[in-house]
Amino acid sequence: MTTFRFSFGFGVVAIALSLILTLYVPLSVHAQSLPPAPPPSSDGTSIDQGIAYVLMMLALALTYLIHSSSTF
Structure with a gap:
């Protein structure tokens, strides 16, 4: 009985x-x-936009050079 009281x-x-x-x-x-x-001070969109502008200018320059050299 003492164990029962102790556990209770x-x-x-x-x-x-x-x-x-x-x-x-x-x-x-x-x-x-x-x-x-x-x-964040820069979310990366301005960097991405700058890279896109550079690539577009490079593509435009290459297109101009390829078309102007094929006319001769």
């Missing part, structure tokens, strides 16, 4: 302790929310 008492203490910790711990933790990360 242990269960009651464990449940009480878990309820106390469940209610107390969230109140005692003062978590600070972090500020959002700053937006």
Whole structure:
């Protein structure tokens, strides 16, 4: 019988302790929310656009050179 009382008492203490910790711990933790990360200074679109312009000019120059040399 003593084992039964001990296990019952242990269960009651464990449940009480878990309820106390469940209610107390969230109140005692003062978590600070972090500020959002700053937006990137360049998202890469301007770099991509610059590369596209350079490639278009290169294609235009090559097309001009190929067509002008074939007319002779």
